[in-house]
Amino acid sequence: MSEDNTNQPPSNESRPAFEKAGMQDTDMHNVHDQLMREKDEPAEGFSPIPIFLIFVFAGLCFWGGVYFIENSGDFRWDVYDPEYDALAAAPPRPEISLFDRGAKVFRSQCAQCHQANGQGVPGAFPTLVASKWVTGSEERLARILVNGLNGPIIVAGAKYNGNMPAFGPNGLNLKAKDIAGVLTYIRQEWGNEAPEVSIEAMEAYANDYGPRAAPWTADELLADFPLEQ
Amino acid sequence: MNASATDNARQPSIPYTTEITSQRAELSEIDQSIRSASLFFTVSAVIWLLLGTVFALIAAIKMHNPEFLAGFEAATFGRVRSAHLNAVALGWSNNVIYGLCLWIMARLCRSPIRHGGLLIIAGVFWNLGVSLGIFGILRGDLTSVEWLEVPVYATPLLAISYILIGVWGIIAFRFRRGDHVYVSQWYFLAGLFWFPWIYVVAVLMILWAPAQGVVQSVVNWWFGHNALGLWYTPMALGAAYYLIPKVLGRPIYSYYLSVLGFWSLALFYNWAGIHHIIGGPVPVWLVSAGIVASVMMVVPVVVVGINHHLSIVGLHKEGWRSPTIRFVVFGAINYTLVSLIGSAMSLRDVNLITHFTHFTVGHAHHGVYAFFTMIMFGGIYYMMPRMLHREWPSAKLIQIHFWASGIGILIMVIALQVGGWYQGLAMNNAEIPFLEIVQNTLPWLKARSVSGVLITIGHFAFAINFFWMLFAAGAVRAKSGPTLLVSTSGKEAAG
Amino acid sequence: MKNIALLFCGILFTIAFSYTGVILASQLQFGSLLQTTAELDEDGKQMEGDPLFPRRESGIALQGKQVYIELGCIYCHSQQIRREGFGADIDRGWGLRATVARDYIMQDRVLLGTMRTGPDLAHVGGRFAGDGGREWHHQHLYNPQLTSKGSIMPPYPFLYEVREIEGEPSPEAVKIPADSPYSPKTGYEVIPTRRAVALVEYLLSLKVDYSLPEAPILDQ
Numbered sequence: 001m002s003e004d005n006t007n008q009p010p011s012n013e014s015r016p017a018f019e020k021a022g023m024q025d026t027d028m029h030n031v032h033d034q035l036m037r038e039k040d041e042p043a044e045g046f047s048p049i050p051i052f053l054i055f056v057f058a059g060l061c062f063w064g065g066v067y068f069i070e071n072s073g074d075f076r077w078d079v080y081d082p083e084y085d086a087l088a089a090a091p092p093r094p095e096i097s098l099f100d101r102g103a104k105v106f107r108s109q110c111a112q113c114h115q116a117n118g119q120g121v122p123g124a125f126p127t128l129v130a131s132k133w134v135t136g137s138e139e140r141l142a143r144i145l146v147n148g149l150n151g152p153i154i155v156a157g158a159k160y161n162g163n164m165p166a167f168g169p170n171g172l173n174l175k176a177k178d179i180a181g182v183l184t185y186i187r188q189e190w191g192n193e194a195p196e197v198s199i200e201a202m203e204a205y206a207n208d209y210g211p212r213a214a215p216w217t218a219d220e221l222l223a224d225f226p227l228e229q
Numbered sequence: 230m231n232a233s234a235t236d237n238a239r240q241p242s243i244p245y246t247t248e249i250t251s252q253r254a255e256l257s258e259i260d261q262s263i264r265s266a267s268l269f270f271t272v273s274a275v276i277w278l279l280l281g282t283v284f285a286l287i288a289a290i291k292m293h294n295p296e297f298l299a300g301f302e303a304a305t306f307g308r309v310r311s312a313h314l315n316a317v318a319l320g321w322s323n324n325v326i327y328g329l330c331l332w333i334m335a336r337l338c339r340s341p342i343r344h345g346g347l348l349i350i351a352g353v354f355w356n357l358g359v360s361l362g363i364f365g366i367l368r369g370d371l372t373s374v375e376w377l378e379v380p381v382y383a384t385p386l387l388a389i390s391y392i393l394i395g396v397w398g399i400i401a402f403r404f405r406r407g408d409h410v411y412v413s414q415w416y417f418l419a420g421l422f423w424f425p426w427i428y429v430v431a432v433l434m435i436l437w438a439p440a441q442g443v444v445q446s447v448v449n450w451w452f453g454h455n456a457l458g459l460w461y462t463p464m465a466l467g468a469a470y471y472l473i474p475k476v477l478g479r480p481i482y483s484y485y486l487s488v489l490g491f492w493s494l495a496l497f498y499n500w501a502g503i504h505h506i507i508g509g510p511v512p513v514w515l516v517s518a519g520i521v522a523s524v525m526m527v528v529p530v531v532v533v534g535i536n537h538h539l540s541i542v543g544l545h546k547e548g549w550r551s552p553t554i555r556f557v558v559f560g561a562i563n564y565t566l567v568s569l570i571g572s573a574m575s576l577r578d579v580n581l582i583t584h585f586t587h588f589t590v591g592h593a594h595h596g597v598y599a600f601f602t603m604i605m606f607g608g609i610y611y612m613m614p615r616m617l618h619r620e621w622p623s624a625k626l627i628q629i630h631f632w633a634s635g636i637g638i639l640i641m642v643i644a645l646q647v648g649g650w651y652q653g654l655a656m657n658n659a660e661i662p663f664l665e666i667v668q669n670t671l672p673w674l675k676a677r678s679v680s681g682v683l684i685t686i687g688h689f690a691f692a693i694n695f696f697w698m699l700f701a702a703g704a705v706r707a708k709s710g711p712t713l714l715v716s717t718s719g720k721e722a723a724g
Numbered sequence: 725m726k727n728i729a730l731l732f733c734g735i736l737f738t739i740a741f742s743y744t745g746v747i748l749a750s751q752l753q754f755g756s757l758l759q760t761t762a763e764l765d766e767d768g769k770q771m772e773g774d775p776l777f778p779r780r781e782s783g784i785a786l787q788g789k790q791v792y793i794e795l796g797c798i799y800c801h802s803q804q805i806r807r808e809g810f811g812a813d814i815d816r817g818w819g820l821r822a823t824v825a826r827d828y829i830m831q832d833r834v835l836l837g838t839m840r841t842g843p844d845l846a847h848v849g850g851r852f853a854g855d856g857g858r859e860w861h862h863q864h865l866y867n868p869q870l871t872s873k874g875s876i877m878p879p880y881p882f883l884y885e886v887r888e889i890e891g892e893p894s895p896e897a898v899k900i901p902a903d904s905p906y907s908p909k910t911g912y913e914v915i916p917t918r919r920a921v922a923l924v925e926y927l928l929s930l931k932v933d934y935s936l937p938e939a940p941i942l943d944q
Contacts, residue, residue, distance in 0.1 A: 033709055034614045035253045035260075039478030041336065042411060042471055047483040047539070049532075057528050064521040071520075073513035077754040078938035080824055081807055082513050082577070107659060108817015108851055113860060113871065116662035121871060123901020124863070148856060162899060165856030172853045292841075295868070295878040302882045307796015373793040373835060408726055419735045426739055430747065435833075442828035444747075444755045446836045451746050459739070495734065499742030505838055508806040510823045512754065515746070581811055585802060585840035656840065659815035663843055668874050 098177075098196055102185025105178045109167070110186075118190045124162045126155035128186050132228050135187055135194040140225040142197065142205040145179050147171070148215035169210040176203040255339060262341035263332050264616050266348040268699075270328030271609060271616075273356050275695055277320025280363075282681075282688050284313035289681045293674040303367040311366045311378040318456070319359045319379070319387070322601065326464045327352065327394050329608040332616075333471045334398045334417045338405035342397060351393035358386035374435050374445075376453040384432045388425070395421045412487040416467030419495060423459035427452050443510050447503065454502030457596060462498070465560065465604040466533060472557050472604075472611055473540050477547060482539035486532050494529035497522045504575035507584060523575030530568035537561045550713045552627045556607030559635055563599035567592065570646075581657065587670060587677075588649025595642045598684075603634070606691065613698060614711070621712035622697045628714055629690040637683030640676060648673025754825045762935040777934040778827050788926025791883075791919045793833065800877070802837035803846040805932065819847040819932055824939045827932055842877055849931040861924040862898045862916055867906045883920035889913050 073079030107116070113125040120127040128134050133155055134141060146168030152161045167174045180202035187194035288310040290297050298304040335342050342348065362379035365371065370380035379387065398421045402414065431452035434440045440448060474481050481487060503511070503519025541548055541558060548554035570592060574583050583589060610627070614620055621627060648670050655666045761774035770776075781789065792798075805819035813819060823846055828834045852860055860871055866884050868875040884898065886908045897913040900906060908914055916924070935941045 034618065034620075034711075035257055037711065038253070038256070038615075039475055040252075041256075042413070042474035043480040044412065044484040044487060045480040045482050045540075046485070049483065049485050049489060050535075053531070053535075056531075060525060060527060064525055067524075068514075068517050068521045071513060071517040073517075075512075075514045077512045077825065079513050080510065080822060080939075081810075082517065084513070104659070104815065104817060107662075111662065112852070116664070121873070121901075123903055124870070124899070148854065150855075161901070163854075163856040163859050165852070165854040172850070291878060292876060295876050299879045300881055305795055305880070306878050307799045310799055311796055369794040371794065371796060373796055373798045373833070375798075375838065378796075410726065410728065410731065415731060418731070422735050423739050426743075430743065434747070439832055440751060441755050442757065442831065443825045443834055443836070444750045445834045446828075447750045448747055451742070455742075492734065492738075495738040496741075499738055500746060503746065506804075506836065508810050509804045509836060510825050510827060511750070512825070515750065518745070577810075584811075585838065587841075589838065657812045659812040659817075663816070664872055664874055667841075667876055671876070674876075 098181045098184045098199070099188060100181075101178065102181030102183065103189075105174070105182045106185050109172070109174070110182065113162075118186065120160070122158065123160060126153060126160045126162075127158070129156075129190045129192065131156050135192050136228040137225040138183075138195075138197055138201065139205065140221050141183060141187075142179070142202060143209055143216055143221060145183065146206055146209045147212050149218065149221075150215040151217045153218040164215070166215060168206055170213055176206050179206070256336060259335050259339070259341045260332070260615055262343070263335050263345055263348070266342065266345045266352065267328045267332050267612065267616055269349050269352050270324045270331075271613070272699070273352070274321050274324035274328060275692055277316050277324060277359070278688055279692055281313055281316035281321055282685050284309050284316055286678070286681050286685060288313055289674070289678040293671050293678065302369065307373075308367055308369070308371060311371050312363050314376070315359070315366060315378055316363055317597070317602075318376070319362065320356075322461055322597070322605070323355070323359075323391075324352075325605045325609065326461075327355075329468060329605060329612055330417050330420075330464050331394075331398050331401070332612060333413060333468060333608075335401045337411050337414050337471065338401045339407060340401045340404040342401060348394065348397050351390050351397075354386060354390035355394060358383050358390055361386065372436060374449055376456055377431060377435060377449070381436050384436065388429060388432065391428070392425055395425060411470075412481065412484075412491065413467035413471040415491050416463035416470070419491075420460050420463040420467070423455070423463075427455045427459060443506075446506055446509070447511060447515065450502040450505040452502070454505060455499065457601075458494075458498035458501065461597065461601045462564075463494070465601045466494075466564070468608045469537060469557050469561055469604050472553055472607060473537060473561075476551050476554050476611065477541065477544050479540060479544065482536050486536040490529045490532035490536060493525070493532065497525040497529065501526060501575070504580065507575070507577060507580045520575050520577065524572050526568055527572050530565055530572075534561070534565040550715045552610040552621070552631070552712065552714055553607045555631055555714065556603050556610065559631075560600050560602075560604035560607065563595060563603065567595040567600055570595070582653035583649060584653070586649035586653040586656065587645040587673065588653060591642045591645025591649060594638065594645070598634075599638045599642065603638075606630070606634070609695075613695070617698060617701070619698055619701055620708045620710065621694055622708070623694055624712050624714055626690045626694040627712065630687045630694070631714075633683045633687030633690065635687075637680045637687060639680075640683065641680035644673045644676035644680065648676075757826045757829050759829070760826070760937060762937070762940075764937045775934075777936060778830050778932075779934075780830055782925075782929060784922050785926045785929035787919075788922035788924065788929075789833075789835075791923040792835070792926055795880070795923075797845075798835045798837045798839075800839055800841035801843070801845045802840055803844065803930070804836045805844060805846050813844060816843075817851065818844040820850070820941045821932065821935075821939055823932055824936065826936055826938070842875075845927065845930055847930065847932045849928045850933050853928060857928055858924055859899055861927055862920065863900065865920060865923065866898050866900070866914055870900060870904060870906055880920075883917055883923070885915045885917055886912050887915060 071082040073082065073084050114120050114128055115125075118128040126133070133144075133153075144164060146166065148166035148171060149164040152159060154160075165171055167179055177199045180197045180199045183202070184196040186192065187196065287298065287304060288306060291304075291306045291309065295306075302308075331342070331348075359379075362383040365380035365383055366378050370382075371378045372380065398417060402418055405414075431448055434448045435445050439445060470481060470487070500518055500522030503515050504523045507516050507520070509516075537558075538561075541554075548558055573579050574588070574592060583592075610621065652666055652670050655661045655669065656663075759776035759778065761771040762777060763771055763774075765771055803823075805821070805823045806813045807822035808814045814821070827846075828836075849857075851857075862884075863870040864872065864877075865880045867879040867881070868877040869879075889911055893913055894915060896915055898916060900908070900914060933941075
């Protein structure tokens, strides 16, 4: 196509080189030097549009139309998913194991403080790894989750001082199976080995301790359930 | 140091016809009519460019070194970043458009600007508005609406002074001579109409009388993307359409391609902005419309790319010697690249990865810097000698500017897009802790700071050359002949 | 081009076309939604007596939102949850369901955001709550390294006042472990300013924990 271009040579073809300085007259030179060496004001050639482009663009337009209609969600304001199907019922969710459920809850609710690796932050958020608080008494652990825990606590020999929020009915109100899941997860992840916490057991704990408003302190818990050796 | 440049000028003189001389006299008169206004805008633009660069560097460093300047509220990331955006968008870009594009418009319309002094007054108000806006942002009055951070109290000043400035372009068009309207004029005219429309609608529906809920976000991205698509892009394309044939002395390849390119841009770019909220809380039909329009943008981009390329083909050597063409071609190539990447990013499967990551930041800089700003640099290199009747003092500084800016922006785009891609892949995998993703972006963010230093060097080289020329030390005044980057023998010209 | 009328009409038509199709259509279609109950009865009417969602923003949360806006938090944090199957937003626990248009109708300024240098915050109040959440946010805002080592979020020391302890340590003081490199000198404590308190209340108030008829939280 570039040959077409040679059919429309620039009108000032005779000028030998590119952006050449012109006038030698000194006066004119100062005023018009830049102007005189300019090429003419731009003009347009009239080469035709390559045919293949027309086909490509027609193809694009066709695709665009089809895509838009296919993904328009019937132009409804309350449809946000292009795969929406007006007639289908919501698909049933696959059942996931207690441990996997717990992993998900842990990522969203716990990892900010206890960190993704369960190591916590020195002085503030206790570690969950190799801690008797985690792998020991199920009920003691459940109480912490349901009502929270305030004040100093010694975990695996290190001292921490922080506020653990309540996740029971008086706090973030997580479902019993979510709490059961997260307890199962922390008791079996990072090399921890302890039995899972069943949903039924967790429901019982939530019923027992749910009404309590105040968070626990470490001493209170240890009075009822001394730390295992 | 002027010896070789003067030699260039002493090449055999060309006999000029009276017709050419009278045409040039007309251009001279037009240049004269807008000279002071253009200089005012360009000087303001360069100052804002430097300021914006400083803000950018601070923001870039803070991204991987959060303790940097942490004690100063005005220098917190959200504010410096916004100050950067508005300094370069409203300060640099708009001023350089007023300086360069109004001049090109006047020339193409063959109509001198009347009452150029009033234009300067409007320009003073514009710059006051931008200064007030940036000051407000740093002070904490920013709106946290992307691309509209300028505090509400500065917006009327901006809107009114813009209209006062834009009117000059339209008046020039109204009093044009000759009946052919060149492609650059279409773009300029359209941009001058589109920008106030989108700006006023956005300010009205988001800040002054907020629309409900996510309608605001729809307006926000209709504006945000169109500021680029219906204002910066047409202005840069119009400038390129003027500069390429003007410097090379060869017509634009095809009028028909120009027509197709212009109208398809006008039709599709308008709708593309919604791709910024793919997956967000807006009805899916709106998102799909945005995606289709973004993909359809392939049409104007390919058309303009072919048109520009075929206008230059065969003259690459000459182009490489001219600062103007070198910058403009860099910009034009990146227009094609950035737009094709942009169309790809709007596809749902790609957007799923790139959305919310540094990839988008890289893309934005690719568009506004590698395309728009580079073309504007080219335009300034062409315009200033005509405005000042002087030559650029140093070819060396132009070289430094081109290479530092060019390599800098390429490093930035590559670093942010590669890093952003990995960031996006990791973010879509819930197993990977968020902090780990953040850590993995650090090397790329540091690379971005390095690229920022390069770009800063480029800008300072440009500014030194610019002010040196403006305030013209004796040697510069006497210099004659264009400042080219490579002499005919292929060696670099002496400054 | 010589036909100037066509040029003008085209320029105006293209912008008017997108303005109508994008802006006006949005405004008409979902620009005046109302609060509603979580579920509707068979006739599509609201359940009488049920609470209305989304909730109205409370006073202190609104003040906090102003701080959020002033500091430009939006440039690193989005407030939108993408649907299950499109990104990992829900798998990451950033929310219980995708956000929809109606979730934003009570907000004077909508802060959807387009960047996730930090995590999404649409449902951050559902992830941190109560005194524990409050404490975490204050530590995190005073210096993110306290809670999230390696974060690139900037610290906001100017939202806190480091002052000498007079008598008893203030109960308001941010709890910082004594051996932390970020703790104040001994005898000093870190007190949140009013802005910090408001900002934290705003963050705690960000919750998408309710169902809407068009966006139910599917029970797992």
